[in-house]
Amino acid sequence: MDPKNPAPQQQRITIDLGEKEAEGIYSNLTLISHSPHEFILDFARLVPGLPKSKVHARIIMTPQSAKALMKSLEVNVDRFEAAYGEIKLAGQPNQGPNIGFQTN
Secondary structure (H helix, E strand, O other): OOOOOOOOOOOOOOOOOOHHHHHOOOOOEEEEEEOOOOEEEEEEEOOOOOOOOEEEEEEEEOHHHHHHHHHHHHHHHHHHHHHHOOOOOOOOOOOOOOOOOOOO
C-alpha cells in the first residue's frame, strides 16, 4: 500500500425499504430506450386477451449504472440456473437432441 495514496475505506450503506415498495410491482415486459446520457427502463404488464398495456414503473439511470445492473443480473441469473436449472425463454426453439418440427 502506498502511504501517499491510502486505499479508500469502504462505506456502509443503509437502504430503507418502505412498505409500499416492499410489495413490489409485477412486470412481464420491459421496454428499454437510451440516449448518450441515460437508459430508460419502462416496466409494463401484458395481460392475455387485452390489446393494451400500461407502464407501471419507469427507472432512469446512467449508462454506468445500467451496465452494473446488467452484470449483476447476469451473475444472479447464473446462480439461479445453477440452483434450479436453465431458464427457458418463450418463443425460442428447444435446444435438445430432437430433429424436425418442434411444438412448445
